[in-house]
Amino acid sequence: MSIDTINNDFLDLFKQGKSLLDDKSSKFMNTKREEAFEQFKKLGVPTLANENYKYTNLVPVFDHPYTVDLQYRTVMGDLNKLFYCDVPELDTNLVLLSNGWYYNQNRKLDIPEGVIVCSLQEAAEKHSEIFEKHYGKYAKPNEEGLVALNTALAKDGIFIYVPKNVVVEKPIQVINLLRSDRDLMATQRNLVVVEENAQVKLIFCDHTLTEHKYLSNTVSEINVAKNAIFDLYTIQNQHLNAAILNSVFIRQEANSNVLSNILSLYGGIIRNNHYTIFDGEHCENNTYGMYLMDRNQHVDNFTFADHAKPNCVSNEHFKGVMGDEATAAFTGKIHVRRDAQKTEAYQRNNNLLLSNDAVINTKPQLVIDADDVKCSHGATVGQMDDDALFYLRARGIHEEEARMMLMFAFAHEIIEKIRIDALKDRIDELVEKRLRGKISKCSTCAIACHQ
Amino acid sequence: MLSIKDLHASINGKEILKGVNLEIKPGEVHAIMGPNGAGKSTLAAVLAGRELFEVTKGEVIFEGKDLLDLAPEDRAREGIFLGFQYPIEIPGVSTVNFMKTAVNEHRKYKGLEPLKASDFLKLMRDKKALVEIDSKLTNRSVNEGFSGGEKKKNEIFQMAMLEPKLAILDETDSGLDIDALRVVANGVNKLKTPENSTIVITHYQRLLDYIVPDVVHVLFDGRIVKTAGKELALELEAKGYDWIKEELVK
Numbered sequence: 019m020s021i022d023t024i025n026n027d028f029l030d031l032f033k034q035g036k037s038l039l040d041d042k043s044s045k046f047m048n049t050k051r052e053e054a055f056e057q058f059k060k061l062g063v064p065t066l067a068n069e070n071y072k073y074t075n076l077v078p079v080f081d082h083p084y085t086v087d088l089q090y091r092t093v094m095g096d097l098n099k100l101f102y103c104d105v106p107e108l109d110t111n112l113v114l115l116s117n118g119w120y121y122n123q124n125r126k127l128d129i130p131e132g133v134i135v136c137s138l139q140e141a142a143e144k145h146s147e148i149f150e151k152h153y154g155k156y157a158k159p160n161e162e163g164l165v166a167l168n169t170a171l172a173k174d175g176i177f178i179y180v181p182k183n184v185v186v187e188k189p190i191q192v193i194n195l196l197r198s199d200r201d202l203m204a205t206q207r208n209l210v211v212v213e214e215n216a217q218v219k220l221i222f223c224d225h226t227l228t229e230h231k232y233l234s235n236t237v238s239e240i241n242v243a244k245n246a247i248f249d250l251y252t253i254q255n256q257h258l259n260a261a262i263l264n265s266v267f268i269r270q271e272a273n274s275n276v277l278s279n280i281l282s283l284y285g286g287i288i289r290n291n292h293y294t295i296f297d298g299e300h301c302e303n304n305t306y307g308m309y310l311m312d313r314n315q316h317v318d319n320f321t322f323a324d325h326a327k328p329n330c331v332s333n334e335h336f337k338g339v340m341g342d343e344a345t346a347a348f349t350g351k352i353h354v355r356r357d358a359q360k361t362e363a364y365q366r367n368n369n370l371l372l373s374n375d376a377v378i379n380t381k382p383q384l385v386i387d388a389d390d391v392k393c394s395h396g397a398t399v400g401q402m403d404d405d406a407l408f409y410l411r412a413r414g415i416h417e418e419e420a421r422m423m424l425m426f427a428f429a430h431e432i433i434e435k436i437r438i439d440a441l442k443d444r445i446d447e448l449v450e451k452r453l454r455g456k457i458s459k460c461s462t463c464a465i466a467c468h469q
Numbered sequence: 470m471l472s473i474k475d476l477h478a479s480i481n482g483k484e485i486l487k488g489v490n491l492e493i494k495p496g497e498v499h500a501i502m503g504p505n506g507a508g509k510s511t512l513a514a515v516l517a518g519r520e521l522f523e524v525t526k527g528e529v530i531f532e533g534k535d536l537l538d539l540a541p542e543d544r545a546r547e548g549i550f551l552g553f554q555y556p557i558e559i560p561g562v563s564t565v566n567f568m569k570t571a572v573n574e575h576r577k578y579k580g581l582e583p584l585k586a587s588d589f590l591k592l593m594r595d596k597k598a599l600v601e602i603d604s605k606l607t608n609r610s611v612n613e614g615f616s617g618g619e620k621k622k623n624e625i626f627q628m629a630m631l632e633p634k635l636a637i638l639d640e641t642d643s644g645l646d647i648d649a650l651r652v653v654a655n656g657v658n659k660l661k662t663p664e665n666s667t668i669v670i671t672h673y674q675r676l677l678d679y680i681v682p683d684v685v686h687v688l689f690d691g692r693i694v695k696t697a698g699k700e701l702a703l704e705l706e707a708k709g710y711d712w713i714k715e716e717l718v719k
Contacts, residue, residue, distance in 0.1 A: 404521075409557040412517050413571040413627060414545035414578070423570065427561025427610075 019081040025062040031086060032058075032170055038088040043173060044142035046150050054159040054169030061163035068163075073347035073379045074289050074318040079261045084203035084233055088173065090119050093197075097121050101193060101225075108440035110191035110221065111135070117196055118206030118234065119174045128188055133218075134179040135190060138207055141177035148179055152211050156239040156267040162291070164263055168237040172207035175236070180216040182243075189219035189249075189438055196234065196260065197227035208238040212246045214271075219249040219438060224256055232260040239267050242274040244298065249437055250278045253445070256285040258313065265291035272298030272327075279436055280319065281445060282309040283452055288317040296323075296330040296358070307336035308432035310452050311344035311376075318347040323365075325358040328388075334365040337432050339425055339453070340376035347379040350395065356387040365395040370402065370428050425453050470495050470666050471635055476527035478515045485511040487691030488527070493635070496663045500677055500702060501670045503688035504710045509670045510554055512688065513639040517551035518544050532634065545571075546578035548634030550627075552641050556620040559611040564623070567611050568593065568630050575631060596629040600656035618649035625656035632660075637668045642676035654679030674706035687713055 032039070032055050040048045063080055064071040097114050111128060113135060114121040120137030127135055134145060141149050159166035176192055196204060212218055226232060242248045254262055262285055270276055282288050294303050309317045323332040338346050350365045369378045382395035402424055410420035429449050436442040473491040477484060485508045493499055503509050515522050516529065518541030529536040536544060559567070572592070573583040584592065597607060602622045612620050621641055628636055638657065642650055657667065657680050669680055677685075677699065685702045687695040689710070694717060695701065705713075 403557075406557050406559050408519055408541060409553065409559065410562075410567070410571075411541040412545055412551050412553075413567070413631065414542050414574045415567075415570050416542050416574060417540065419570065419574070420542075423562050423567070424559070427559060430561045 019077075021063060021065050021077055024077065024080045025058075028063075028167065028170075029059065035086075035088045039171065039173065041089065042139060044139075044146065044149075046146065046153065047142050047172070050154045051170055051172070054166045057159040058163060058166035058170050061166050063167065064163045070320060070349065073345075074287070074316065076263075076289075079233060079287055082201060082231060082233070084231070085198070085200045086171070086203050086205075087117060087119070090122070090174070091117070093121060093123075096123065097195065098123065098125060101195060108438070108444060110189045113176060113190060113192045115176060115192060115194050115206065117198060117202060118194070118204035118236070120176060127190075129186060129190075130184050132181040132184055133186055134177065136177050138175040138177045138209060139173065141179075141209065145177070145179065148211055149177070149209065152239060152241050153209055154239075156241065156269045156293075156295070157237050157265065162265070164235055164291070165237055165265060168205055168207060168235050168265070171205040172237070173205070175207040175209070175238075177208070178210045178218070178220065180212045180218045182213040183215045184213075185216065186218040189221055189441075191221040191223065194222065194224045194234070194236075195227055196225065196232045196256070198230050198232075199228070201231040203233040203235070206234065206236040208236070210238065210240040210248075212240070212242045212248050214243040215245040216243070217247040219251075221251045221253065221438075221441065223253045224262060226256040226260050229257065229259065232256070233263070234261070235263045237265045237267070241269045242271065242276055244271045245273045246271075247275045248277075250276070251436065251438070251441065252278070252280045252290075254280070254282045254285055254288055255448075258286045258315065260285055261287040263289045266293065268294045268303075270294065270296050270298065270301040270303060270330075273300045274298070275302045276304070277435070277437060278303075278305045279432065280305075280307040281432070282307070282311070282317050283448060284310075285315060285317070287315075290317075290319045292319070292321040294323050294332065296325050296327050296332070299327050299329040301327075301330040303330070303332045304435065305332070305334045306432045306435045308429050308449075309336075309338040309346055310429065310449065311338065311346055312341035314343045314345075316345045320349045320351075322351040323353070323363060325352070325354040325361045325363060328357060328359045328361065330358070331362040332364070335432065336367045337369070337428060338378065339370045339372065339429060340378060341372040343373070343375045345377040347381075348397070349381045349383065351383040352385070352393060352395075354386045354388045354391050354393065358388050359390045361388060361391040361393070363391070363393045367397040368428075369397075369399045370425065371399060372402070422450075422453055426450055429453070470532060472530045474528050476512075476515070476529060477525045478511060478522045479525055480511070480522050484525070485522070485691055486515065489688070489691070489693055491686070491693060493666050493668070495666060497684065498661075498667045498669065498680065498682045500682035500685045500699075501668060501688050501693075502672065502674075502685060502702065502705055505672070507688045508691045509688050510639055513551055513637045513668075513670055516544075516637055517541060517549060542574070543578075545631070545633075546575050550631055550633030550636045552621075552624040552628060552636060552638040554640040554643060556612050556615075556624055558613045558615070560613045562611050564607045564609060564611050565593070568627065571627075572630060592630065596626060599659055600625045600629050601652050602626045617644035618646065621645055621649065621653050622656070625653050629656065629660055633665065635666050635668070636660075637670070639670045640672065641669070642671055642673065650676065651679065674702045677702045689713060689717070
């Protein structure tokens with residue numbers, strides 16, 4: 019199938035499904051939908067000809083007769099019973115999403131008064147003032163085909179609102195369950211609003227529950243207001259038949275602090291778009307990523323730090339371990355605008371290649387229009403350090419175990435940035451299992467992720 | 470304990486060891502001295518199993534086993550310990566995890582159960598006290614950001630943990646100030662038993678004031694050209710290596 023056929027199929031879907039798409043969605047969302055549809059007509063699904071998608075061919079990903087749910091499908095069985103995340107000491111507010119839709123029987127959460135956690139659909143109606151102030155403001159459908167497609171098809175997802183001065187102690191853990199009896203394309207749209215001086219930690223875990231082919235096109239918009247502190251942990255652990263297209267747009271206001279950590283443990287095709295705009299002075303942003311890929315898995319991390327205001331610090335570090343015939347790409351864009359003096363922007367990408375057939379394309383892109391800035395970037399692609407390997411073996415450690423220790427140490431530098439201890443321990447454990455070639459699902463999880 | 474016969478080894482086709490012969494009995498301390506480039510570190514690396522070097526001829530028997538047949542980790546488990554001239558920094562691997570893995574692999578090789586966590590921590594404490602190494606070092610990643618002296622102390626600490634039959638200390642004195650040298654030498658002396666042996670590789674006599682050898686060898690151009698008692702070290706210190714070269718020419 020050609021890209022034109024794929025795009026035309028979406029246009030047909032949109033026209034034919036219009037009444038279903040608009041049903042139960044707010045007028046505001048539907049207006050945005052309409053606009054995004056017009057943008058998608060122009061942009062289409064990004065192809066290799068698009069410089070930003072040079073290393074990820076989406077045509078074969080989209081070239082499949084997926085089912086698209088335009089309305090909430092009743093979930094069979096109780097997802098709360100089917101799924102539980104039993105990480106010792108990890109006490110979170112668990113929220114379940116089913117194929118991109120907010121599960122309608124989520125349990126009551128232990129959150130401070132004024133904090134809102136609900137479905138996007140509900141937020142659009144009940145909290146329209148907040149919703150309309152932020153929805154569609156940070157993710158721009160006019161620049162990115164996947165965002166246009168998402169906005170055109172978006173019906174639901176999670177909405178989180180943390181009011182001024184409120185600290186949410188218990189992290190909010192969102193479990194995206196992909197579970198279907200047919201091959202499915204899911205569209206998920208999330209909106210997170212963290213008001214002035216508020217604090218919240220958000221964990222996104224992706225799980226594929228059934229072996230069907232999935233395509234998930236998710237967009238999250240996040241606004242972090244003045245002095246707010248926000249953590250975002252994205253844990254990607256799907257089966258080989260899943261394609262995850264995940265676009266995150268973060269806007270930071272003055273003095274805000276954001277930590278984002280993207281951990282790609284397993285999956286068929288993963289594309290992360292990670293945009294941060296610094297729209298106030300003295301912001302700090304730390305964006306980390308780790309990817310462990312083997313077989314013919316593919317991961318492409320695309321990041322963009324837009325320094326629009328002076329005196330902000332961004333620090334970015336992505337590390338990958340690649341085996342077999344896995345392929346990965348990293349693009350790190352930094353734009354320091356003319357007035358953004360005293361910007362500090364750092365970027366690193368380190369890769370460990372375990373086989374001759376693994377491929378990594380790494381591309382820093384720095385555009386610096388200000389003259390008083392500190393910026394650096396560096397990328398390395400290497401193999402296991404022979405001296406370190408010999409040192410461990412000379413102490414009696416088996417070669418295989420020594421390799422394992424070095425790989426783990428390499429990945430650990432990213433894991434240790436996690437600011438939730440129990441999650442850090444669990445990720446350590448999952449990564450160790452993963453590197454040992456075992457299935458890296460949580461041991462107590464009832465779900466067979468990779469079977 | 471160790472018997473080296475006519476050992477030849479090369480790197481990238483260049484022969485470094487040109488027929489080394491050496492016999493070491495249990496409980497002995499041997500010093501190997503020699504000018505730079507003589508092959509001292511190569512000998513140590515070959516004994517520990519560094520694959521960078523190719524053994525082209527000769528044999529090494531350790532406790533009745535053909536050492537050259539064994540992988541580096543098996544040599545270590547058999548009781549060989551190499552104290553590195555330049556210990557490697559391994560960011561992200563904690564010293565505790567490193568030692569726990571190493572100790573338990575040694576135990577597994579001997580058919581023993583892994584140590585209980587509490588027993589392991591006690592062992593760490595005892596050995597740390599023995600070699601006078603600070604906890605702040607063992608709480609960090611292996612050798613990461615350590616000074617030269619701290620790295621060498623850490624080698625001796627690892628040696629204490631693993632209790633080797635034969636320790637090969639490669640230029641353990643290089644880069645040490647006198648206090649660190651004393652600590653390192655004390656550690657080695659405290660670990661000495663009538664059964665285990667030590668090879669001290671050094672360029673200078675200084676270390677041998679603290680670790681007193683039974684036998685001193687001079688390695689020159691890939692061969693051991695002179696063997697004598699500890700007085701040889703003093704003579705080398707006073708006269709340098711040139712007189713040995715002259716003797717060889719005669």
